[in-house]
Amino acid sequence: MPMSPEQLESLRASAPLRPGVSVETARAFGPSGVERRAEPRTPTNIPARLFYGAKYEGWIDCVIKDRSAKGAKIQAPAVFQLSRKLVLLDYRAGEAFLAQPRWRKNDLAGLWLEVRHDLRELQDPSLEPVRQAWLALAPGLVSAPDGGEG
Structure with a gap:
């Protein structure tokens, strides 16, 4: 599901986005930097x-x-x-x-x-x-x- 502009801005502010890190990766790890996916890739x-x-x-x-x-x-x-x-x-x-x-x-x-x-x-x-x-x-x-x- 696409993120709203507010959600995207919140993610950018809270997740440590680095060059080369996609929004999908940042979303999967969340602000804590801990993997949130149920299974490792x-x-x-x-x-x-x-x-x-x-x-x-x-x-x-x-x-x-x-x-x-x-x-x-x-x-x-x-x-x-x-x-x-x-x-x-x-x-x-x-x-x-x-x-x-x-x-x-x-x-x-x-x-x-x-x-x-x-x-x-x-x-x-x-x-x-x-x-x-x-x-x-x-x-x-x-x-x-x-x-x-x-």
Whole structure:
């Protein structure tokens, strides 16, 4: 939810904003400088793809900038309108997540990761197009889709 000008000014006055620190980061830490998020985030720079549509026929490439157990910050072209229901494919982990966008600012977006699917042992046949994309593209992006490090 966007902040009012009064809330933004209060945040600026109370949170130690430094060059390079976004308002989102300052909001997450609050005036005390203590992390307020429920889960810690891990910085990443992982190639990924967002799928959308009834049979996941639409897609756009993106980068996972950071991750937590139930969320991800992604970078995708700002001209791409995020649909309400997405599947986030993490090439490196061989995982697909049913996801919902929570916020968007320019080319960054926050996703809530609802359900995780291991593409090595896929149980949901509706995600087969996502699995096929992973099998086809992961070898060029990571060492191997079998989970090997690269």
